[in-house]
Amino acid sequence: MNILDKMMRLDRRWIFLFLIVVCVVANAVEFEVPILVNREVQSIYDFIDSLPPDDIVLVAIDYDPNNLAELHPMTFTIVEQCWRKKLKIIFTSLSQNGPGMTDQAIRDITDSMALDRTYNGVEYKGREIVNGIDYTFLGYKPYFALIILGMGQNFRLQFPTDYYGTPLDSLPMMRGVNNYDDIACVMDISGGNITDYWISYGQGRFDFPLALGLTGVMTAQYYPYLGSGQVFGIMGGLLGAAEYEELTENPGLAKDGMRIQLPAHIVIILFIVLGNIGFFIDRRKRKQEGGVQ
Amino acid sequence: MKKTTYLLMAVISALFVLSWILKAGSLSGETDNYVIQGFLITFSAFLTLSVLSFLYADNPLYKFAEHLFVGVSAAFWMCMGFWTTIVQNLIPRLSDGLSSFFEVPPQPGDYNFFFFIPVILGILLLMRLSPKGGWISRWPLAFIIGTTAGLNFVRYLRSDFIKQISNTFVPLLGTEWQGIGHFFSNLDLSASGQLVTMAANWVIFLGVFCGLIYFYFSKEHKGAFGAASKVGIWVLMLTFGASFGYTVMGRISLLVGRITFLFRDWLEIIS
Structure with a gap:
């Protein structure tokens, strides 16, 4: 058996092991990967950057903990950017396993906001983020299509109280805020088909500016909506999050993850190329032997 | 055991x-x-x-x-x-x-x-x-299916059909076309320039056109029709390739997340 035959019959578990070893080694080695920012990510940053203080952004955290690695960095960066710019945020979490995770993320970002930071040359003093003044967390309700439609009439229709049980009218930032007409944009960070409903039931019906933060698996599927203007920006996977961290000068887990992504992708590309070379050589050999037409 | x-x-x-x-x-x-x-x-x-x-x-x-x-x-x-x-x-x-x-x-x-x-x-x-009254559950189920179908019909028609079709009606010469002389004397190769916009619009037009031809089965795929159908296959393959690339990135991202957890939060080997 020559080396080609051995390669073609290689047990896939060796490939898994090799990939894991590469990821672990890359994790241990310190180096920086250059990040080039795409137009669709830049447009989200520019939009949020242009909003005046006290404007309200609705951040829909529509993913479960199984998408945490890809989507949490997006949430952290965007929410911190909004709060540093003194924007207010309404959080929703329309994925059933998401509310606890969202609550924890809000607390983590709140802690980070207490520190002085300098982003893009601007110094931001640390400040206390207060529930009901800087943000409202509406929580989770099932049947997201109906929730998205209902919020178009009035947030109170689907969420009489917030996640913590406080009536919405008792929260200072929600006074006079009734529906999508009172918010600047919706940022949907999603790991499932909830995004379809934000596009069609939300943006399609109520015509608010919508941007998406998506898992890598979903991203290619949603580019047509970018072309048609139904969404004004898309962040795709961990790379999209890393691009946003680059724009905000707030490096986090996504930029760090690029150190592992790069060698892992190179390994996968190498295996695809080797597999194809092996396949074509094998086919040619069998053709010559008259085995395959 | x-x-x-x-x-x-x-x-x-x-x-x-x-x-x-x-x-x-x-x-x-x-x-x-x-x-x-x-x-x-x-x-x-x-x-x-x-x-x-x-x-x-x-x-x-x-x-x-x-x-x-x-x-x-x-x-x-x-x-x-x-x-x-x-x-x-x-x-x-x-x-x-x-x-x-x-x-x-x-x-x-x-x-x-x-x-x-x-x-x-x-x-x-x-x-x-x-066991005996199971048929009664079909009534609320029919209500759910009926309302969902009705809501989704309008939804798909508006956001996934009409808006997407209208988005393929693109000006093939760009929106700023002022004649061939003006085009060459002001040739701009930047991403937002007229040449790139024209090329992108042609790709959208040909991609949609050839993709639709590939799915037209009432005529044999031969000659010019067959060539357009082959271009349609290529467009589909490129789309699947882009989707697969993103999928690989997504899966590796999840692995990155787990490795970070194991080595940072559990073993505390990395900071």
Whole structure:
């Protein structure tokens, strides 16, 4: 058996092991990967950057903990950017396993906001983020299509109280805020088909500016909506999050993850190329032997 | 069970307990409930490794992790549905007594007889559990399917059909076309320039046109028609390739997340 035959019959578990070893080694080695920012990510940053203080952004955290690695960095960066710019945020979490995770993320970002930071040359003093003044967390309700439609009439229709049980009218930032007409944009960070409903039931019906933060698996599927203007920006996977961290000068887990992504992708590309070379050589050999037409 | 299975279980249990003790010890100065935190992180690492063990072969540890996940998710979803929908949304609109029992503020202004309709439909749906009255559950099911179909029909027609079709009606010479002389004398190769815009519009037009031809089966794919069909296949393959590329990135991102957890939060090898 020559080396080609051995390669073609290689047990896939060796490939898994090799990939894991590469990821672990890359994790241990310190180096920086250059990040080039795409137009669709830049447009989200520019939009949020242009909003005046006290404007309200609705951040829909529509993913479960199984998408945490890809989507949490997006949430952290965007929410911190909004709060540093003194924007207010309404959080929703329309994925059933998401509310606890969202609550924890809000607390983590709140802690980070207490520190002085300098982003893009601007110094931001640390400040206390207060529930009901800087943000409202509406929580989770099932049947997201109906929730998205209902919020178009009035947030109170689907969420009489917030996640913590406080009536919405008792929260200072929600006074006079009734529906999508009172918010600047919706940022949907999603790991499932909830995004379809934000596009069609939300943006399609109520015509608010919508941007998406998506898992890598979903991203290619949603580019047509970018072309048609139904969404004004898309962040795709961990790379999209890393691009946003680059724009905000707030490096986090996504930029760090690029150190592992790069060698892992190179390994996968190498295996695809080797597999194809092996396949074509094998086919040619069998053709010559008259085995395959 | 075999003796080796017992031995393996004993080794895994011993490693788990050892990891728990060490983790709790490392957290003792940082948090008050370090024993529970140590257990949670060790248990998370155990479940992560159990799931990853499937890459080698199917095994009882993987099955345990999988069944635990399915069971906990189902129970969590059911509890969330009950407390967020029935208790928070429905009960305050039905009864003051039930509101005080569940300690949710009643909404007397919103009292409406129509809120009893979903209650009745919900009970009818549960008739599926009855061996003789199972057919009754078809009525609420028909209501759900009917309303969903009606809502989705309008939704798809507007956002996935009309808007997407109108987006393919693009000016093939760009929106700023002022003649061929003007085009060459002001040739701009930047991403927002006229040349790139024209090229992008042609790609959209030809991609949609050839893709549709590939799915037209009432005429044999020969000659110019066949060539356009082949271009359509290429367009589809490129789309699938881009999607696959993103999928690979997504899967590696999840692996990155788990590796970061194992080496940073559990083993504390990296900072």
